[in-house]
Amino acid sequence: MKVSLNLIKQLINFELPPVDELVARVNQQLGGVEEVIDLKAKYGGARIVRVVECVKHPDADRLSVTKIDDGGAVADVPRDENGLVQVVCGAPNVHAGMWAIWLPPKSTVPASFNDDEPFVLDARPLRGVLSQGMLAAADELDIGTDHEGIIEIHEHDMPAGVELTAGASFAETFGLDDYVLDIENKMFTHRPDCFGQLGVAREIAGIFHQQFASPDWYKSVQQFTNAEGLELTVINDVPELVPRFMAVVIRDVTVQPSPLWLQCQLVAMGGKPINNIVDATNYMMLLTAQPTHAYDYDKLRGHKLEARLAFDGEKVSLLNGKEYELTSDDIVIADGEGVIGLAGIMGGADTEVSDGTKNIVLECANFDMYALRRTAMRHGIFTDALTRFNKGQSPLQNAAVLKQLMGMVGGVQASEVFDLKQFDDWLDDYFGGKYTPANIDIDSKFINERLGLGLSDDDICDLLNSVEIKSHGPEEELDYICIQSPFWRTDLELPEDIVEEVGRLYGFDKLPRQLPMRSIKSAPKNPRRELKNAVRQSLSRAGANEVLTYSFVHERILKNAEQDVAQAYKLSNALSPDLQYYRLTVLPSLLDKVHANIKAGHDEFALFEMGKGHIKMHGLGEDGLPEASQFTDIVYAAKKPGAGAPFYTIRRLVEQLAHDLGAELVFKPIEEELNFPVTAPFDQSRSALVDTTDGQFIGIVGELKQSVIKNFKLPMYVAAASLDTAGLEAVYAKRASHYQPLSRYPSTSRDISLKLPAHVNYASVAQSIDRVLEAVEIGVAFHVVSIYQPPDDTSTKTLTFRLAFTSHQRTLIDSDITPIIESIQQTMQQTYGAELV
Template sequence: MLVSYNWLKEYVDLTGVTPEDLENKITNAGIEVEHLSFVGEGITKVVVGYVESKKPHPEADKLNLCQVSLGDEVVQIVCGAPNVDAGQYVPVAKVGARLPGGVKIKRAKLRGEVSNGMICSLSELGVDPKFVPKEFADGIYVFKDEVVVGEDALPYLNLNDYILELDILPNSAHCLNMIGVAHEVAAILDREVKYPNVDLQEEAASVLSKLDVKITSGAEKVVPYYGARIITDIKIAPSPAWMQNRLIAAGIRPINNIVDISNYVMIEYGQPLHTFDYDTFNSDQVDVRLANKEEKITTLDGVERTLLPSDIVITNTQKAVAIAGVMGGSDTEVTSNTKTILLESALFDARSIRRTATRLNLRTDASSRYEKGLDYNRVTAASNRAASLIAEIAGGNVLSGFAECGQRVIEPEIINMPWKVINDKLGTTLTSEEIRDILVRLGFDAKIENEWMHVLVPTRRPDVSIPEDLVEEVGRIYGYDHLPATLPEGTTSKAELTPYQKLRRKLRRYFEGKGLYETVTYSLTTNEKAKQLTIDESTLNDAVKLKMPMSEEHETLRMSLVPGLIDVAEYHINRQMPNLAIYEIGKVFKAQGSQDQLPNEAEHISGLITGHVHDKSWNRAPETVDFFYVKGVLEGLFDLMGVSNSISYRPAKRPDLHPGRTATIHLNDECVGYIGQLHPNVQNDHDLNETYVFEISLAHLRDQDQSEITYHSLPRFPSITRDIALVVDQSVFADHIKQSIQEAGGKLLSDVTIFDVYEGEHIEEGKKSIAFSITYLDPERTLTDEEVSRAHDRVLASVKEKFDAVLRS
């Protein structure tokens, strides 16, 4: 929800409260302000100018020479906008002015003619092009309201405004409108809310008397109420500048006065409205029903949509003319020829609207409000406000009466509770009067009778229904920072990290020390990506799909972290960041039993490295990541965890990984992860260069964690090193030979290192040579040659027996 600071001042006195103060106060009261921005950021020296004359540029067909008055002087400005003309009041950036993006306006010559400034469009003043009114989309902005030449143009354009972007959660839907935010701010500041002044003048209802509204049997459960009124003799035109400015601030593009008024009232009251062209509606009967199977309608965006019997439609008894609560149909759209409109103000079931909007992938400002629930008692107030504005701005005649069907008034919720419970829960010592005062500031009708409190909850707050909700309301308005910091009585525990928290912190330190950056990706993904690159490929049928996903991109719980890292890599590489090393510690999911059971969760750690490990420098060549670099990162991890001797790697073939550069990782013969290069086809699909990934089950590492720090003194006695080169079959794994050497060497064997692998000339076909450096050491005494020879002979005998290894001559 985008909240204009200037607009908010219409409802609440903000004297002495800066936008920054308001941001902090709203956030501290429990509704996060994600961002505070000044609309005219970076704009200076833009004033109101008056175009005194215009003539063609002598050397350019598409340019004009304009003499523009700036109040204290008249300057010549060369302008190429097609809509510039004499007699206009326009925003002018003077010489020396600055515009968004760091643009500085200088005195210039265009085709030999001097230009002292620039006549500006809204886009040049920082307004997002998608919000610019159509009449100014391809040209400069022209003031239509009364302005003063030479004055700062920003206030006239509402560019002196601050926008607070609120993160509206489902339990704070009452703040999805300006009046709701005003109530919140008024409670925080202990000030009054000023409602809009609605002066509705109605005419005789000769046409309205014939209008009939019906909710067809079967739709009553999802359509509690539907109301409509008729307004005649309207004149379609652009909205006044003040309304356009406020809609733009709210992130809505102005269209025309009728459409803009319905959007304006929706933002103001939170009640979505819809206007039909009454002549093309072509009926005096409104029938609200469930759609027929395979029924079709072309919506306002020009797309033909196929409906299901669970969708609600508005009809003229002959055909559907709108998808209720989501979007109207193109057949009854308000156009420049519209003279009479039918104004809808209705209530629809939140779940039904959510299902329809999600299935059609058609989320609108209206559907987002219906989905979260509306205030029943505000539905006619919003219609009256819109009707009065249409009469005022569009010259319409509002016919008296209201055709309606269903229930639009509900009784407020009453909560009875001991008022001292609030102090017990919050740890405060508030008096009953102080508690009552806070609730009254929130718009609740609260009465105290001895130890009990009786609270009448306004219908605009459906999120408040139980005593615990009142505790939360009092706590956040009183101020969380004012609550005393106490420990539970009788506690003797001390605060410390759990073993699992310590493990995660240790892993983060390790990977960040290796140059990897931590990422956090979505747990929800597409059904296809959810099944890619899993550790256990036998669980692909255990994917968990949401019953009501927000979109196809977020419909299935992930079973691997790697696809999310691939998307992160693609995003960065598309922005000229080819060298990337990232990791993530997060949960993956798989189904257990029926779909109604909660899924199994498992913690995994995953990484992706691509590009250069080191860029080129004056003293070294660039080093490109390869399989063994990534394997080295993991070996350092296993050393840190104390499980290196239990880890082995086995070549593997997986559909999304390179067939010759992939291995599964085994801990005590159990597969706990994999490492490999992405398959070239996958790399091409994501525009990636050579990219390596890994994923490991963290639960298995945690169970085997042997990472207690131990210290060893430097050896006082010398070690003895023997190097051997063994010729074995190409199918033999070097790691298996290494393990055999470690077992056979006994307690005297200190270290084994592979330092060479060779295939080719002087080696029999089908064979390879693997060279090992073996170190023998006794920390308590000096070894004799005989002792080392006996241990070494055991090593050679073991590799001969197990692998038919022959010493290379």
């Protein structure tokens, strides 16, 4: 957002401080200044001159030798006996008696000012005749693109009250002795008014505690005259998306270059002159932040202007020279036969104002910012008008802007002013309609407690009134400040907004360094956040790496995981073609990252992520949004076999996580095929469901289907876990301290190998060993070391367990351990017919 300080000075009633001080205050209290542009340095050398003599060059048909009068303003330049300076000019329109702009020797051509090697003029001969500098064309001055001739200044080009004077500074005369502040746009995301010079001027007055007054034409109730002469039909088919749609026909306009003062004003505000009609619309937009548009009336088929939704497949050619195919979600402007523009974004090429235009239609409308944002993203079109509509412009300023614009374009009003809106009257709306700005009642104590200040009611009212936020102290029977937001402050809704506004205008840097006058009791800990921190610590200690992926995925990711795409929500306004769907679970996003890490040279690793999934079968919540499921998913991958099957590696990670969270787990085989998005990627014959010992469901752990491994190009040794974060949270909430002091006595371990029928699963054997150990007085922990099945005998398998024995009272001996192993052996033999090998 470029801000012209010369224009700001015209809108305020006090002297601005030096630029450095102003920039510091703006940075602190308004927005980040990215750049300060010194236009005087760019245009300071240019002078307004009168061409006194003009004759043809003796040796060049296309050159003229002129004598110019600069009033003696430029020193050290050779002059004739009449004090005139000789300049050779190649422009076809140069003639005696004209007023022009002279760039004398040693001055820089403005168009090259920002080049790595700016073009600095000097006195030099042209075809044998010495020329002192040059007379400038619009493109050389960087205020237009015209190079057909030099700029000729007429009386109507001059700013009001300024006369043509030979030798006058061009920059000072036309307001280009200016500093321009380029303020970062994102600072104003919630402030649509600050995308216009008027809004920024108001805020600058406020931060210097000076009273600002908007121009009378901007705040007053507008009265339009009736007129006729040219027929126009105006229709608004989508009032819910187009809150206000205004239009009027103007006849007998003359399309020509704008007065030079307007062209220079546009340049100072970051615009580019085109012609007087388009320049007037851009000037009003840059001044007030309200975009407008002009159509060639005679190109409107059926003399009709309509706001509606496009039909699927309709096409439109826009001013950028490109054709777009539209959808039924696009708001468009149409005439009697088809689309002529994308509403609020860009006009169409078929109704463009051109040199031959005689009659125009001026449009001043307001559009739903979310609908425009989706259209812009869909078609990849971004314009200055869209930038402003994107922020939520108020429809209550349209009438004032349109009336001011009508006075700038010339011509004669030739129709009524059409005003299709959702409210009856500007004043009615201001005091109670749909778009009513907020009325907020607040007391000074509420503000002071949050800012640590002791401002009086009058102090607060003065700060707010300076930026035209109407406020007055409490009446006798009331004990609060009454605040009425102006229509351009759509961001003021809550008492806290007023606190922020008062703090900003007062100066956050001036707040006292003391504790706020309110409770400083710490907020209760967030259980979900505490859980996530505990999960991160546990898994990272175990060697896993956390990743963060998008909640949106490509359809390919869902299909690769063999999940049902029909169960996923599809986004109508995707960030990119690769992010079309809400993911169903987190695991596919992790699997998609494995191949890239393997290619990068990581032979063995584990990844985890805590995130959300959205499944259609879960329906919508009370807020009308898809219900979210919380997942903590882990994937282990290796190019070479590790210590045991991948299943046991991922199982150990899950067991360690559960232990750190204060729970013991039970792994159950999947006896019946499960058909859920969570289980879809898993080979359920090599997976297990996970519960806590008290029955809390945790998730699924296992190896993946071979088809999923192939789809994601995964290594052969891969396993995963998909855990329910809500289940982990329930476990964590019930945790108790599981700290046990280490025994002073050494532990001892024994391995036992049991040969069992192949159909006996590990979980059953582990549960049987648990029951035996419940009756043992010393501490015994066990885990599986290996599962072996001979290649020539598929009817049996051998499970090898390692048991660790610990006592806190004494050193254990063989007679303590042998009975326990014999009891396990006897139980296994009786229950499963196992042999000890």
